[in-house]
Amino acid sequence: GQQVMQIPQYQHVQEGEDFTTYCNSSTTLSNIQWYKQRPGGHPVFLIQLVKSGEVKKQKRLTFQFGEAKKNSSLHITATQTTDVGTYFCAGQGAGSYQLTFGKGTKLSVIP
């Protein structure tokens, strides 16, 4: 079945440093989504990428979808303490309604 690998599992950064998490799918995706889960909370949708090579920005967050539609990344510039949480990617295969989640990257920001 479809697998989505996400690295790193944990990332500790000083406030102000950049952060990147990477996802790689075993199969070509129709779209990839990113979610953020704060400690004790539930996943909240951040963005969906659909097109090959797509790049989207949300303030300090930059999301990329690979040309082959099998990998994606989330980059946060100049992290803040409010960025703390676990970031999940979730891939949807072609013709499927299911999302397969990566294991997530837990971001800790040291003030």
Add this chain to the structure above:
Amino acid sequence: GAVVSQHPSRVICKSGTSVKIECRSLDFQATTMFWYRQFPKQSLMLMATSNEGSKATYEQGVEKDKFLINHASLTLSTLTVTSAHPEDSSFYICSARDPSGPPRDEKLFFGSGTQLSVL
């Protein structure tokens, strides 16, 4: 955005009892809802897909007789953990898509989750 309400948020029960978790779409109709399980520091594992008016589709390795899913209306799906045991202790979370959203919009709206502790 669309809202998915999940109750209870936390439940503690004795081993052998059954626990029902409700998931409601508050401002949209959801023909399909998804039930996930999340262990501490781990990812969301899809347990089953709940289909309104028909049987749920369970993922491999998930016991359908243990995790009963009922999707009796377009706004309510329930997950019942039957004869719960300590190993069933976990964070259970439901999600749904808003079918009235933009075309090709596949994002999920999650409930707030239920932390189940079985003593």
